Amino acid sequence: MSATIRPLRADAARNRERVVAAAREAFAELGTDVSVPQIAERAGVGVATIYRSFPTKRDLVAAIVLESFRAFRDNAEASLEHEDAWEGFAAMVRRGAALQARDRAFTQVVAEALDVPEVRAERDRVQAIARQLIARAQASGQLRPDVVAEDIPLLLSGLGGSLAMADCSMGLWERHLALVLDGLRAEGAHPLPGPPPTRAKLARLAQATRGCSG
Amino acid sequence: MSATIRPLRADAARNRERVVAAAREAFAELGTDVSVPQIAERAGVGVATIYRSFPTKRDLVAAIVLESFRAFRDNAEASLEHEDAWEGFAAMVRRGAALQARDRAFTQVVAEALDVPEVRAERDRVQAIARQLIARAQASGQLRPDVVAEDIPLLLSGLGGSLAMADCSMGLWERHLALVLDGLRAEGAHPLPGPPPTRAKLARLAQATRGCSG
C-alpha cells in the first residue's frame, strides 16, 4: 500500500538516487570542481535531470556534503557514550580523518566554508558535540587543556590535506592521525604559543571566505 | 657576437622576471586558478610573452612552486647545522608550515602532486635532507623513532590544509603546528598503527596523482 503512494516517485527516486550516487562518487574522487555534465554522464542522465532535483550546482554540492556531515555527527554523538573520555574524543577525530580520506569534496567544504545555511547549521551542531567531547576528555585529564573546539576543524582539515595527497587506500593517513592524536594528549604537552583564540575571533574566522597575503 | 645577443636577452630576462614576480604574487594570493591573462596584466605584459617563457600554464606553476621548494630546501639544509637536533627538525617543519601559510599555490601543489619532473626531483632532494634531519633528531632521542621522512610531506600538507582554512594572518596555524610538533616528540609517543611504510610503497604513492574509492 505504501508502495502505491507515490507511483511516479518509483523511477524518479531511482533516478535521483543515481544522480546522488554519481555526484557523491564524482565529488569524492575529483572534488567539487567536476562539471555538472560530467556528473550527468556518470549518472547516465541528461543535465536537466540533475537540475530538476538541485536548482543549482551549489545545492547539489551542499546536499552531498551534508550527508557526510550528518554521518559524522551521528558518529560523534555516539562517541559521547564512550566510557573512556579520551577514546570518545579520539574516535571523533579518527572519524573525521577517515571521512576526509575518502571524500575530497568533504575536505574542500570543510576548508572552504560553503556558504549554505543548512551546511552552516550542521557545522554548528557538529561543533557543539565536539565541544562536549573535548570538555569530557579534558576533565578526565587525558586531553591537553589548551585545545579548544575551534581547533578541531583545523586539525581535521589538516588531516584531510595530507590524505588527499596520499593514495588513500594505503593506511598511511592512519599513521599521521596517530601522530596528531599524540600531540593532543595531555601527557607530554608543551604549551602552545600565543594567546588562546577567543570565541569572537573564531567566529569571524568562520565567516571569512578566503584571502591570504601575509 | 654575444654582445648582440645579450641586449635582447637583457630585455627578455627583465620581462621574464616581471612575469615570474607577478605569477608568484598572484599564485600565492589566489592559488593556481588565477587565469593567465590576469597574471599577464599584473606583469604588464601580453599573454604571449608568458607563453614564450612557459609553454604551458602548468610550466609556469611549476617554475613558481619550484622557487618555494628551493627556498625550503635551503632553509632545511641550514637547519642541519643546528646544535640541537630537535630544533633543527622542528625548524624545517615550521618553515614548511610558514611557507604554506603565505603561499596558496604552494599548498595546492604540495597537496596535489604536480606531475612535473623538475618538481618531482626537487621534492626528492628535499626529502633526502628531511631524512637527515629526522635521523639526527631520532638519534638524539628527541624525535619519536617511528617517524619516517615520507611522513613529512603529509604532515606539511596537513598543516597547509588547516592554514588554508583559517585567515592566515591570525596566528592560529601556529597553535596547530605546535600541536603537531608535540605529537612528534619521543616523550609521550604511543606506537603508530600498522607496519611502517616501505620505501617502495611510498614511491608508488608519489606517482599516484589521485583516485580514492575505498
Added chain:
Amino acid sequence: MSATIRPLRADAARNRERVVAAAREAFAELGTDVSVPQIAERAGVGVATIYRSFPTKRDLVAAIVLESFRAFRDNAEASLEHEDAWEGFAAMVRRGAALQARDRAFTQVVAEALDVPEVRAERDRVQAIARQLIARAQASGQLRPDVVAEDIPLLLSGLGGSLAMADCSMGLWERHLALVLDGLRAEGAHPLPGPPPTRAKLARLAQATRGCSG
C-alpha cells in the same frame, strides 16, 4: 456509450479551460515568452496536460490570441450598428487599443504576424468588418477617404507599441489614441503620400514574416 465518454470529456474540458485561463493570464501579463512549465503551474496541471490539447506552444499562443481576436470582432460587429458612423469606426479603433493595453501577447502577435491559419483567417474576418466600418464612416464624410482597411492593423499595432512602453495603468495611451483618431478625421486631412496600397500588395505583405533591409 456517449455516457461513458462524456465524464472523461467533462474532466478534460475543465482541465483545458484551466489551462486556457492560466495561459490567458500569463500571456497577457508577461507576453508570449512565459515558459510552458510556468503556465502549467499557474493552471495547476502538468505540462503534458497542456501538450495534450496544444501540440505546440505556438498552438497555445494561437488559441489564446484567437480569443482576443474574436472578442475584438464581436465588438467591431456591434459597432456596425452605431448611429454615428464615425463613432462606430472610432469604437473599433479604441477597442483594439484597449485590448492591446491589457494583453501583451495580443500586442506581440499583432506586431509579429503569427503564422497560423486560424489566426490568419480570423484576421481576415476582422478586416472585412473593418472595411465596412471604414466605408460607412467615409460615406458619412467624417473619416478621411484615403484610409483603407489595411491601414488599421498597422495603426493598432502602432498603438500597441506605445502602450507596451508606458505603464499601461496610466491613462497615457488614451492620449495617443485620441491623437491618432484626430489624424484619421476628414476634417484637416492632408493627402497621404504615395499610391494607395493595392489589395494584392497587402496580401503579399500579410504573408511576409519578417525581413527588413532597405
Added chain:
Amino acid sequence: MSATIRPLRADAARNRERVVAAAREAFAELGTDVSVPQIAERAGVGVATIYRSFPTKRDLVAAIVLESFRAFRDNAEASLEHEDAWEGFAAMVRRGAALQARDRAFTQVVAEALDVPEVRAERDRVQAIARQLIARAQASGQLRPDVVAEDIPLLLSGLGGSLAMADCSMGLWERHLALVLDGLRAEGAHPLPGPPPTRAKLARLAQATRGCSG
C-alpha cells in the same frame, strides 16, 4: 605615420567592425534576441572575439542602438534649423519612424528602456531637442498645443510597432506616419482626454521596466 601608430589595430579594428556590422544587421533584422553565437557566425568570427570588445551581450546591444540614437539626434539637431517649424518637427518624427522601420532592435530598445547609462543619457539628450522642436512648432501655431515631448517616444514606438509588422520595403509605413502627423496638427485638433501627463509621472514611467495587469 599615423598608420603605424597602432599596427595591431589594423586587423583588430577590421574584425571589430565586422562584428559590429554583423550585430547591426542581425539586431536590425531579428531584434535583440539573436544569440551571440549567431552574430559570431554572421561575422565569421568566434564568440570570444565578440566578448573581447563587448564584455556582455548587453554592452553589444547598447553599442549598436547607441549608434542609431546618435544618428537620430544628429538629424533632430539639424531639424532645428528648418525655416518652417512644423517641417522641422515633422522631419524628426519621420526620421524616428524611418529608423524604426529598418531596425527592430532600435524599436525594442525604444520600447523597453535598456538600462545602460550611456543609452539613458542619449535618450535624455534626444528628448531635450525634441522639446525644442515641439516648442517651436507649437509657437508657430502649427503643432497642437496639447502635445508634450514625452508623447513623442510613445508615438515613435507606436510607429515602430506598425512598421515592424509590415514589410518595411513597402512604403506603407509612410502612409501611417502621414496619418499620425495629421493628428498632430493644430488645425483640426480635438481636445485630448484626461489631464496632461505631469513631468513627474513620466519620469516614473521611464523607470518602470514592465508589468501590465490592469
Added chain:
DNA sequence: TATGAATGAGCATTCATTCAT
C-alpha cells in the same frame, strides 16, 4: 487520461592557448 520526470539543444560567458602583426 494526466502526470511530471527526462531530454538534449541552446544560451551567455570564460579560459588556455595560438597566430598575425
Added chain:
DNA sequence: GATGAATGAATGCTCATTCAT
C-alpha cells in the same frame, strides 16, 4: 622578441517537448 586579438571547447543553466508511469 613582444603583442594582444582570435579561437573553440567547456561551464552552469533553461526551455520546449517527449515518454514512462
